[in-house]
Amino acid sequence: xNGQPVNLDGFAFENPELGLVSLASPGDPEPSLLVRDxxxxxxxxxxxxxxxxxxxxxxxHGLDLGAAEKAMALDDVEIARLMVDPSVPRGSLVELTxxxxxxxxxxxxxxxxxxxxxxxxxxxxxRRTPANQAHVTNRLDDPMLLxxxxxxxxxxxFRELETTVPVLADAPSNAVAVTIGAAVxxxxxxxxxxxxxxxxxxxxxxxLASYAETVxxxxxxxxxxxxxxxxxxxxxxxxAYASRGMKMRVSSxxxxxxxxxxxxxxxxxxxxxxxxxxxxxxxxxGVQNGGIDGASIVSSVPRGVRELMCxxxxxxxxxxxxxxxxxxxxxESDLRRVSRTLPILLAGSDFICSGFGSIQRYDNMFGPSxxxxxxxxxxxxxxxxxxxxxxxxxxxxxxxxxxxxxxxEAVRAVYGYLGxxxxxxxxxxxxxxxxxxxxxxxxxxxxxxxxxxVIQSAGITAIDVVNALYETGFDVEAQRLLDMLLARxxxxxxxxxxxxxxxxxxxxxxxxxxxxxxxxxxxxxxAQRQAQIxxxxxxxxxxxxxxxxxxWAGQWLVPRGPAxxxxxxxxxxxxxxxxxxxEIWRTLSGIPVADVLGELLAGLEEEGCRGRVVRVNSSIxxxxxxxxxxxxxxxxxxxxxxxxxxxxxxxxxxxPLANLELYSIxxxxxxxxxxMMGINxxxxxxxxxxxxxxxxxxxxxxEARYHTAVVGLVAIERGCQRPSAGPEEVEVxx
Amino acid sequence: xxAYSGKPAEELTLDAVRRGEVGLDDIRIxxxxxxxxxxxAAEHGNPQLAExxxxxxxLATLPDSExxxxxxxxxxHRSTAAELAARADSLAAxxxxxxxxxxxxxxxxxxxxxxxx
Numbered sequence: 001x002n003g004q005p006v007n008l009d010g011f012a013f014e015n016p017e018l019g020l021v022s023l024a025s026p027g028d029p030e031p032s033l034l035v036r037d038x039x040x041x042x043x044x045x046x047x048x049x050x051x052x053x054x055x056x057x058x059x060x061h062g063l064d065l066g067a068a069e070k071a072m073a074l075d076d077v078e079i080a081r082l083m084v085d086p087s088v089p090r091g092s093l094v095e096l097t098x099x100x101x102x103x104x105x106x107x108x109x110x111x112x113x114x115x116x117x118x119x120x121x122x123x124x125x126x127r128r129t130p131a132n133q134a135h136v137t138n139r140l141d142d143p144m145l146l147x148x149x150x151x152x153x154x155x156x157x158f159r160e161l162e163t164t165v166p167v168l169a170d171a172p173s174n175a176v177a178v179t180i181g182a183a184v185x186x187x188x189x190x191x192x193x194x195x196x197x198x199x200x201x202x203x204x205x206x207x208l209a210s211y212a213e214t215v216x217x218x219x220x221x222x223x224x225x226x227x228x229x230x231x232x233x234x235x236x237x238x239x240a241y242a243s244r245g246m247k248m249r250v251s252s253x254x255x256x257x258x259x260x261x262x263x264x265x266x267x268x269x270x271x272x273x274x275x276x277x278x279x280x281x282x283x284x285x286g287v288q289n290g291g292i293d294g295a296s297i298v299s300s301v302p303r304g305v306r307e308l309m310c311x312x313x314x315x316x317x318x319x320x321x322x323x324x325x326x327x328x329x330x331x332e333s334d335l336r337r338v339s340r341t342l343p344i345l346l347a348g349s350d351f352i353c354s355g356f357g358s359i360q361r362y363d364n365m366f367g368p369s370x371x372x373x374x375x376x377x378x379x380x381x382x383x384x385x386x387x388x389x390x391x392x393x394x395x396x397x398x399x400x401x402x403x404x405x406x407x408x409e410a411v412r413a414v415y416g417y418l419g420x421x422x423x424x425x426x427x428x429x430x431x432x433x434x435x436x437x438x439x440x441x442x443x444x445x446x447x448x449x450x451x452x453x454v455i456q457s458a459g460i461t462a463i464d465v466v467n468a469l470y471e472t473g474f475d476v477e478a479q480r481l482l483d484m485l486l487a488r489x490x491x492x493x494x495x496x497x498x499x500x501x502x503x504x505x506x507x508x509x510x511x512x513x514x515x516x517x518x519x520x521x522x523x524x525x526x527a528q529r530q531a532q533i534x535x536x537x538x539x540x541x542x543x544x545x546x547x548x549x550x551x552w553a554g555q556w557l558v559p560r561g562p563a564x565x566x567x568x569x570x571x572x573x574x575x576x577x578x579x580x581x582x583e584i585w586r587t588l589s590g591i592p593v594a595d596v597l598g599e600l601l602a603g604l605e606e607e608g609c610r611g612r613v614v615r616v617n618s619s620i621x622x623x624x625x626x627x628x629x630x631x632x633x634x635x636x637x638x639x640x641x642x643x644x645x646x647x648x649x650x651x652x653x654x655x656p657l658a659n660l661e662l663y664s665i666x667x668x669x670x671x672x673x674x675x676m677m678g679i680n681x682x683x684x685x686x687x688x689x690x691x692x693x694x695x696x697x698x699x700x701x702x703e704a705r706y707h708t709a710v711v712g713l714v715a716i717e718r719g720c721q722r723p724s725a726g727p728e729e730v731e732v733x734x
Numbered sequence: 735x736x737a738y739s740g741k742p743a744e745e746l747t748l749d750a751v752r753r754g755e756v757g758l759d760d761i762r763i764x765x766x767x768x769x770x771x772x773x774x775a776a777e778h779g780n781p782q783l784a785e786x787x788x789x790x791x792x793l794a795t796l797p798d799s800e801x802x803x804x805x806x807x808x809x810x811h812r813s814t815a816a817e818l819a820a821r822a823d824s825l826a827a828x829x830x831x832x833x834x835x836x837x838x839x840x841x842x843x844x845x846x847x848x849x850x851x
Contacts, residue, residue: 056843061782091779198802205798207761221847225810230849232840233808235786239833240801242771242790245763283786319780461758467751478748485761486746489737491771494787496780510778 019263027265062281064098071099132391150181188500207462219271245488255294290325360436557581566634575629587645603678626650
């Protein structure tokens, strides 16, 4: 047990002094709100003259004093019930929450049990249609790989792409490359380049990014100031993005204050409640939280994972867009990371992940994510299992390869046209096939840096990129990028929880408000989207199974007329199922049925017996097949074999469901084992004592792997069954 | 819908880009549009978001460099209270009353919390 991955995770004793406590700490203040002359005189037990910058900003801008008197007078449990109750509309709950202080909101949300958090999230999230965000980065900042991976991420359905840099000066190049790649796949994909605040704003002003997210808030004054900002500078930053028509959200998430050693003895949830209240106060349309960089600290304490979801629900309750964490990898255990994400995926969120690493773990310059490229199939299957929309869809390999090639070529063309860099055509081929930057070779780090420097020094803007795309023949991409720039002019995507669909329609709390009000209401995938969710690439139907079997077809089983009873005491009959040699040619373990028969016959021969093969046409039941064979055999011993490979030894005087030996787990039976069954059948025929053969050990999920194929093979057997037809002698030609 | 430059959106085509007729001001949001978005936000129950858009409507009239410099001035320990007050006055004099109020408020709070230069 010690070797299980979960034991690599760190787990901490609760320690309120260090802030290592999730939902409530003895150090949390008693909720209170005192209003004098229209101004907040006391907030959560702190008088106005002792307000730190966070209290001060919330007190001045964040509370709806009109709603406060009623809201603060309600019992915590009463408000908690209103949050969960689907018949209480989202709007009225958000209005009520406007009157709650940070300490009060934290206490209310801490009351919600996991399933109640899910109920609250389903009702309270802002946008009706869920979405997802990807991280697109690589260790080399290779622009062609970034573009190809951005095209890939957009193809899988991500509507926001977040890039960043290991080398800060590369940032402008990364922003351009990801923007181009996204436009190759789809219109309306939002792109951000997460770097230092001022540089990020500059890139946005030049059109090289279309939203911002890394506007960080912290729950204590000291940590906030260590982050080189104040609530006022962040408020100005929020307005600065809006002033250029760019969507933005802030980032917070518990654990940061603990890591910085300054949690003031407060619980994580209370500190995060301060961040969420502040986010609303400064006019952010949304919040990325749910731990983020501190997620593993939060999950190291009791109820920490639950606290992460509480953070998202607080954002929703305050009427903002929730970009719901599931970002930094919080565990080495696959089970634990699924457990952390599942409630949010099932309840739905504006963005399920605030950074699904759509690239290889090693290429994620934010650090490995909770979900990564290798997990996309798992994510898609989980969507399908529950019939929920996590924002992603499958993509065919050919489609992906074409998109990746076009993205790499577009970057090559634009970088060439703008004089940023000259990339060889051979590099395009490498990028198309690359899983990650390890497949590219060392590259030329100076080429990227050079390109980024030219973008900065020449003041290249997104308009130049549009022109370069157009001039080099990438008309569709040029138009998509221009459309994104023009979307700034209308500003509709500044509203809460806005994304674009593939046709550039804005989906937001204004145009697509969440209207969940209990069963039968709220978001339901369209029939087309449901088909996409259901249609994972791994599904098979009967015709595919038939075609796979047909590839192994041959003329090795030749009918020789009706089977007759034998008289030779060494005569052992092998009965095969109706479809063998007609439509089934290979067992589940991958051995051709002809070879299985060869092994059985050889085993009988070793014991000096004479084997013959009959096809039982009237039944597909293995016991019946074996018994029919045994009754035809001179020795009274028969072997039954289904086309899928399940086999048994039978004796003429036994009841149909009994047997002498059974190989039940067909997928793991080897040729040697079939040989042993032949030998043992021979020994039974001679009256000797065989050494029973056991089914081999296996820890595979045998049923998960093979049961769909079994259903198909049984259906094929059923199709070949002729109830009134007798068994026929067949000759095995090998 | 008109851009900051006053050019209508339908004139902003790929061919106009090729002819060099599209500049950053053509993809910049106009103050009046932000005021409209502020009304939408308020109607949808978010007065703080509306206030943010109204501040943005004021900042929309400023060049990038000044927006960046106001941000820089508001970061901790960058400005004296007097410098912040002067900046607030300068903004107010140009009619950017909401941004001026934000900066003036910062001056007051920074002084009390020791965040001035």
